[in-house]
Amino acid sequence: MRYVTCPPAAAIGHIARTNISNHAGQRIVAKGHRLTPYDVTRLYDEHIALVDIVIADPDEIDENHAAAHVARHTVGSGVQIAAAHHGRADIHANHAGVVRIDIDALIQANHNPTQTVATIRDGHVVHAGQRVASVKILPFAVPQHDLPVHHTSVVRVLPFVRRRVGVLVVGAVATYERIRQSHLPPLRDRLALLDAAVTREEACIAAASDIGRALRTLAAHCDLLISISETSVMGVAEAIPAGVGAAGGQIIRHGAPVEPGNMMLVGSIDAVPFLAAPGCIRNRARNVVDLLLPRLIADDVPDAAAIAAWAHGGLLGGNDD
Known part of the structure; x- marks a missing residue:
């Protein structure tokens, strides 16, 4: 991953390193957004000559795809993963029940310096749709070899069955x-x-x-x-x-x-x-x-x-x- 300052035309397909605003302070491109030809046209219309971008290496995965990957390798039963945005993938309960957290696996996941995985406390009662965990990728892109390969049920939600x-x-x-x-x-x-x-x-x-x-x-x-x-x-x-x-x-x-x-x-x-x-x-x-x-x-x-x-x-x- 390289940090580069370049003309907008050279930034197509790469990641905005910061928010890009016009001279009036209005944001044109959000940090982390992969620039498109339409974005470049807008930047030139606003007379922006240079932009700061991140160029990912060929073996690197962008933050949103990386967050989704980590979340998929983290969840157990009774939960669903929301669409990743800004390098974050939230995990929600499918139904009311009890959250169970594999604390050892959770700690191990957080030894990876490119990611964080946070959950609510083990054993807590949750309602359907409640956020129970969140995965955040720290850099703009992550090398493929830094992503988990094996699935571990760090977080799951058990339904109420003995009524x-x-x-x-x-x-x-x-x-x-x-x-x-x-x-x-x-x-x-x-x-x-x-x-x-x-x-x-x-x-x-x-x-x-x-x-x-x-x-x-x-x-x-x-x-x-x-x-x-x-x-x-x-x-x-x-x-x-x-x-x-x-x-x-x-x-x-x-x-x-x-x-x-x-x-x-x-x-x-x-x-x-x-x-x-x-x-x-x-x-x-x-x-x-x-x-x-x-x-x-x-x-x-x-x-x-x-x-x-x-x-x-x-x-x-x-x-x-």
Whole structure:
């Protein structure tokens, strides 16, 4: 790539290095534009004798084609690439869902000195059409050998698929209605934002056998199970974890390094995800439930290691997360 100052006639087919304006300050040609015979006629009409251009080498790709190439090698499912302009290709969500970012691949992509790839945060909820990533090529043109060859799904958007939610109320019979009134309204509001809803409810006392039977019943009719109770699960020997075992399920993780919401429990019953919600589910302020629900409804259940990684940024209350 060479930088040259030349008469407009010699600039046809090459890239404008700067905005080119007339003597009144009106822009005639935008920076990065590949000059055409029509542009040259206008420049001479404006009495512009010299222009600054970039001459790309034969093996170089202009910034827009390079941006589109990098974007195509960056995207996974659930996204679409907008037409590149000014060396930038934006990536948008095809549908509502959860953004998943391969952070290691993202960092690796940004080691290339000719490009940047920026995304929104991993795990965030997005709506259809929302911009989730952007590729920017830094120079006017990029050597072919600097462009990625292998495809890596740096960014993808998972749709919400587990829409039928079964709720199990656990506690003394006399507390059922109070638990419903305090826990269900915030939960229903959260679910509505994720295109899901409570479609079935069960209630039982805090006994493993009763909880196991209720969970099996819910698992036969629902895509996601959530238990609500007066107290959070303090340990895996308590009634709710024992009920998961009685139902033939498994526990993925008890406890999350997230405040509010340390006392959550995640597991599954017959391949249906299960969340034993902590007490903070009653609150509408952001808490661990807001991290878990989108992932569960998108059928992207975090494993124990993924939940442990939430420790970095896990203080949610009063922080810009």
